[in-house]
Amino acid sequence: MNAAPADQIRLLDLQAIDSRLDQLAHRRRSLPEHAEIETVNADHTALKDLVVAAQAQLGDTTRELTKAEQDVDQVRTRAARNQQRLDSGAVGSPRDLENLQHEIGSLAKRQSDLEDVVLEVMERMESSQTRVTELTARLDHSTVVLKEAEQRRDAAFAEIDTEAEKVKRDREAVAAVIPADLLKLYTRLREQQGGVGAARLYQRRCEGCRVEFSTADLAAIKREPKDEVVRCENCSRILVRTADSGV
Structure with missing residues (x-):
């Protein structure tokens, strides 16, 4: 030729x-932000899963607490009703009176046990709420870090692409005369x-x-x-x- x-x-x-x-x-493909975004994205996804799991646990514990408090209220109401009967003197039979007093004692024990359950569930709920709060804060921070990395990547893209467009125009001018x-x-x-x-x-x-x-x-x-x-x-x-x- x-x-x-x-x-x-x-x-x-x-x-x-x-x-x-x-x-x-090559510079566009090899920006350090690519690896950073990939890592942060993986952490972000994992944190979202943890937040969802923690919120579900908190929801379960909240429902458990509601049920435990309802159980206490039911026992307390029944005990109050029995005590009112006892105080009113309406129970005349010694046997019925003995049974009523026994039931009041049993209800008091039951109420105490249920109140202990309520306290235990409340402690677990507080722990669950703390975990949700901590994980949510970490997720929010991860969102900020991810956004900042994407902004740096996009700014680098813009700079590279601007130069590339100019270089491409120069190439067209040179290639046109060959x-x-x-x-x-x-x-x-x-x-x-x-x-x-x-x-x-x-x-x-x-x-x-x-x-x-x-x-x-x-x-x-x-x-x-x-x-x-x-x-x-x-x-x-x-x-x-x-x-x-x-x-």
């Missing part, structure tokens, strides 16, 4: 632009060679693969016409000759 030396040199400009676009894309067949070859080689399709020959070396040429290889390159598109024998990239190439 033949191409004017000036067009071949423009490939170096295009390569520099493409390398910059690759750097920007012959189509040369541009096609460069594009194909760039895809095959890790993003570098054209490299400068500088101080006996291909700057694409860093291989140093022998004196005989340099002499062979020097004999090639100026408009011949030379390829590096080691990496196959387009080898661009410049005034600093020494050939």
